[in-house]
Amino acid sequence: MILYFSATGNSLAVARQLAERLNERLMLLTEAVQQDLTGEKRIGLVFPTYDFNLPPAMPEMVAQLKISPQAYVFTVITCGSMAGNCVWVLRRILREKGIELAYSHKVSMPDNSALAFGRNPNKQLGKYERVPARMEQIIRELQDESHTLHYSWFSLLSWLLGRPAVERGMIHYLGPKVNADKCTGCGTCVRVCPMENIRLTDNKALIGDHCTVCLACVHACAQQAISTNGKETLKERQYRHQQIKLKDLLLR
Numbered sequence: 001m002i003l004y005f006s007a008t009g010n011s012l013a014v015a016r017q018l019a020e021r022l023n024e025r026l027m028l029l030t031e032a033v034q035q036d037l038t039g040e041k042r043i044g045l046v047f048p049t050y051d052f053n054l055p056p057a058m059p060e061m062v063a064q065l066k067i068s069p070q071a072y073v074f075t076v077i078t079c080g081s082m083a084g085n086c087v088w089v090l091r092r093i094l095r096e097k098g099i100e101l102a103y104s105h106k107v108s109m110p111d112n113s114a115l116a117f118g119r120n121p122n123k124q125l126g127k128y129e130r131v132p133a134r135m136e137q138i139i140r141e142l143q144d145e146s147h148t149l150h151y152s153w154f155s156l157l158s159w160l161l162g163r164p165a166v167e168r169g170m171i172h173y174l175g176p177k178v179n180a181d182k183c184t185g186c187g188t189c190v191r192v193c194p195m196e197n198i199r200l201t202d203n204k205a206l207i208g209d210h211c212t213v214c215l216a217c218v219h220a221c222a223q224q225a226i227s228t229n230g231k232e233t234l235k236e237r238q239y240r241h242q243q244i245k246l247k248d249l250l251l252r
């Protein structure tokens with residue numbers, strides 16, 4: 001079983017390929033927390049890096065998973081370039097459940113947070129070129145049930161820097177804000193939010209206080225009505241993985 005969390009499709013593209021090649025089922029992490037997965041022999045966790053760490057909502061979700069201590073548990077982490085502390089935080093959370101993380105690797109993809117800093121994720125599409133070779137290595141190692149945690153020594157630096165976004169107060173900077181004048185009430189942001197944190201009131205999107213700063217809503221809004229880090233969202237900076245359609249990211 002491959003469990004995934006994905007705002008703009010990078011992790012979904014990786015999770016899909018793993019599911020196809022390893023002949024495993026694919027499931028949203030948000031759905032998996034409600035399931036009994038103790039019968040699964042192999043569990044993969046595929047998710048993005050946020051601030052050198054797990055997405056803020058993930059530790060609680062992983063802690064809630066019902067998986068067997070005998071399962072082969074692995075992770076493939078997507079990131080812009082540095083997955084930082086993710087593997088160690090995930091390993092600790094799993095250990096607290098009596099489960100050993102057997103394998104980890106990362107896949108670098110366009111950084112979807114770039115638009116929050118006035119940069120363009122769509123100018124990073126060259127990163128796709130290195131993905132196939134990394135995926136082949138990962139699939140080969142997973143087929144062999146390898147016990148290896150791949151990580152870089154930069155992780156040490158990012159361990160020092162990296163604490164969850166919410167804890168660091170990054171959410172106050174990156175946190176999405178709706179421009180009501182632009183919002184048409186189409187509801188797309190409501191449907192992509194993994195935290196069920198957006199609702200429509202008087203035909204306008206209203207963001208609640210359970211944001212995990214994934215930026216899914218910011219990238220998906222066809223009106224560019226949601227800003228982040230106080231920066232107006234430009235259409236050319238909105239990003240979605242090239243193999244993933246908007247409908248693949250609609251959660252409800």
Ligand SMILES: Cc1cc2nc3c(=O)[nH]c(=O)nc-3n(C[C@H](O)[C@H](O)[C@H](O)COP(=O)(O)O)c2cc1C
Nearest residue numbers: 007008009010011048049051052079080081082112
């Ligand atoms: C709030 C936030 C923080 C991020 N922090 C990092 C980071 O510390 N290091 C990194 O390499 N990429 C970082 N990224 C980039 C994402 O990890 C990367 O684009 C990922 O592949 C997105 O996956 P998704 O499309 O499945 O959501 C960050 C993205 C967001 C939204």
Ligand code: SF4
Nearest residue numbers: 183184186187189221
């Ligand atoms: S996706 Fe954009 S236009 Fe549609 S409801 Fe959300 S903020 Fe409004």
Ligand code: SF4
Nearest residue numbers: 193211212214215217
């Ligand atoms: S409100 Fe937007 S950024 Fe926050 S969790 Fe929902 S989709 Fe992600």
